[in-house]
Amino acid sequence: MYPWLEDALAQLASRAVQQTLHHGLLICGGPQTGKRALAQALSGVLLCQRPDGNGPCGACQGCQLFSAQSHPDAHTIESEKQIGVDAIRDAINKLSGTAQLSGNKVLTIVDADTMTESAANALLKTLEEPTSKTYLLLLCSAPQRLPATILSRCERFTVTLPSSEQALAFLAQQGVSCDAATLRFFNDSPLAVLAADRDKQRFPADLFNDLRQLQARQLSAMAVAESWQEDAERMVHWIQRMVVDGLNTSASDETLLTFYRQCTQAIERIRQSGTNKGLLLQGLLIALAEGPLHALLKEDNLAG
The missing domain is CATH 1.10.8 (Helicase, Ruva Protein; domain 3)
Structure with missing residues (x-):
């Protein structure tokens, strides 16, 4: 378990062992905070046949099956896009009977805030009237996207960086x-x-190296744009962060404010299919070089 989540896991594991853990746990946190790892570790405690205050025993049949990712009472729903009603109904059917190992049943829903309205409605009855020894772990980055009916029937647990x-x-x-x-x-x-x-x-040091060479005219905007195409959104986000740092020291700088808006528009266009990212980046880099680049490189402590 990640060091910053050890206390959180200990708290939840203790409640699981004492059987005071809410059957519907909404684990909230931003992207890449470790919430999935926390849910995975908690699932291991819930599916262990001999858990104690320190967590799963690691030796029972439940632990061995869970470690091998083949526990019959551990279920996960995730989707690259939206979570549809069929996936929820299928999982609910698996939860409706008794546990195959006669212990707990755990359903983890990754990115639960992407559930369609019909999927959320299908889950609602299970949250209201869960079958015996059933736990639902809902992971989400944007709980405000979930219906109030789901939020009101879950206990929220926030994972922080x-x-x-x-x-x-x-x-x-x-x-x-x-x-x-x-x-x-x-x-x-x-x-x-x-x-x-x-x-x-890429790391920020790569960004600054490219921008310094752009400023010194050792690289053209076209050359930098071509090298950034595969990671276009990340690079524009990082430039925008530089602008935000600049605005923190000069909030009324119209040049920075204008370029910030240009970055926002560029990100929106990058996310659209059919956008020529190379051409878009080239135009943005030209505007940057002709505008706030010198000031931003001078101010940022990564610029050297």
Whole structure:
């Protein structure tokens, strides 16, 4: 378990062992905060046949099956888009009988805030009248998107990001070199930094290196745009973050405000199918070079 979630897991696990855990738990938190890992660990406690205050025993049949991802009473729903009513109904059918191992049944719904209205309505009856020893773990980043009827029948548990010190210590333990300024560009999420390092993605230092070369005319806007196309939205978000930092020191700067709006419009267009991302990025980079680039590079502590 991630260090910043150990206390949360201990609290929930203790309630699970004491059988005081709410049957409908809404685990909320931003992207890459670790909420899925928390739900996974809690599921392990709920499906253990001999749990104690320290969590699952790790040796019983339930633990062995759960570790092998083949526990018959552990169910998960997730979708790359919306969660539809058929997926919810199928899961509810699996929960309707007695547990195959005669213990608890656990349904985890990943990104529950993407459920369609009919899917949420189908889940409602199970939340209102759950079958014996049934637990529903709903993970969501935007609980406001869920119907009030669902929210009112769940207990909300919020997962927060670690402090900067915790995050940097965790990353150091994972062998990832990072500082507070870089962490900020990943929305203070060490898991986002870890994923970027694992997948060999760009880091803010790459952004600033490209922008410095653009400023010195060692790279053209076209060349930078071409290299950014596969990661266009992330790069524009990072430029926008630079602008926000600039606005924090000069809130009335019309040049920055105008360019911030240009970034917002660019992100919207990037998300649309058929957009020529290279051409869009090139235009944005030209506007940046002719406008606030020098000031932004001078101010940001990653610029060197």
